Amino acid sequence: MHRKKKLYILLLVIVLAFGAVVYFFFARDKLSTTENLDSLKKVKVSRMDLRRTVVSSGTVRPQVGAKVKVGSRVSGKVEKLFVQVGDIVKKGQVVAIIEHDDLDAKLRQAEARVVAARTRLNNILATVPKEISKEEANIREIKAKLALAKLEYKRRKSLLSQDFVAREDVDKARKEVKVLEAQLASSRQQLLYLKSKFVEDQKLARAQIREAEAALEIAKINRGYATIRAPMAGIVASVSTQEGETVAASLNAPTFITLIDLSRLQVDDFVDETDIGNVRIGQDATFTVDTYPEKIFHGKVDAIHPAATIQENVVYYDVVIKILDEYENLLRPEMTANVTIIIDVLKNVLAVPTEAIARQGKREFVAVSKNGGFEKREIVTGIIDGDFVEVKEGLKENETVIIGALKARMRKSR
Secondary structure (H helix, E strand, O other), X not given: OHHHHHHHHHHHHHHHHHHHHHHHHHHHHXXXXXXXXXXXXXXEOEEEEEEEEEEEEEEEEEOOOOEEEEEOOOOEEEEEEOOOOXXXXXXXXXXXXXXXXXXXXXXXXXXXXXXXXXXXHHXXXXXXXXXXXXXXXHHHHHHHHHHHHHHHHHHHHHHHOOOOOOHHHHHHHHHHHHHHHXXXXXXXXXXXXXXXXXXXXXXXXXXXXXXXXXXXHHHHHHHHHOEEEOOOOEEEEEEOOOOOOEEOOOOOOXXXXXXXXXXXXXEEEEEEOOOHHHOOOOOEEEEEEOOEEEEEEEEEEEEEXXXXXXXXXXXXXXXXXXXXXXXXXXXXXXXXXXXXXXXXXXXXXXXXXXXXXXXXXXXXXXXXXXXXEEEEEEEEEEEEEOOEEEEEEOOOOOOEEEEOHHHHHHHHHO
């Protein structure tokens, strides 16, 4: 009898222990008090549009042609320097002047050569036509004399048959005809020579004028190089010379100043090789800079460089982001940009706050409100968009999840 009583007591202890275990593993899924559960934030599972993004970092840089080094193409001393770092300049504004006495002298020399070449042409045009006219008059005179000489020769030859003149007179008349014919042929050759020479002399004189004018143009251009002008509007980023310094322009033009057009900036975004396959030209992008962390700038993917950049054994590709917003007086070259490229937009998908998810290993759980407590439920998630994550499996629309319940239970169980 005493042994049976002990057996009953042992069974009672086992039953109570089993009940405690059951409570520990099942009943603890409810917070110990309604007050603790009510103090936690509850959120309904709802549908929304989520963005699939690639997040990376980049650098604000000038576009191609927006950063220009301004230098000199002629050697000499810097007589005047009109700008300093930070100055705003307009296109064509004079920024420096190089000494140019020697260039002025070469310019005057070239101008004199143009005058001389034009004078030579004018002399040709004035004298040669007179020589041609004189030769033409001489030919007409010879022709007239030749005509008379032929008549005289014919008359004397006729009289010779009647013995009215001597043979010597006929021969003399014939000789006169031959002499005049020779003079006519010579004058005609001289006339052809003068006309040909007139044409060639004009060609040569005009070529000399063009050569002299070209030399004058070069002299003017070289003289213009002594005045350094801004090739574009922008801000002076750096000054590399000073007044009184002598610069030597040889193979490389010495840099005076560096100009940047702050209205022509872009973002060079460095995307990891694991994400670059999702990036396409034309995709929307946003970015922030550390100077204005609350300001969101908008842009589009404008280009993807085919060549890779390796940094710390990680392969990156340069993705150029065209800035769409007004950004003057806000952005500066070399600012660090935190870029988000929008790869895709998923519409009307189930989503919960990311803070509602508790992870155990590779599994993800949420606390679903149920019967005044909560139920621990495993879910399958998708893309993350900021503070929300897509729920593919495990939850239904309008169910309520309790943020922090699982974490509170975990803390209590320690």
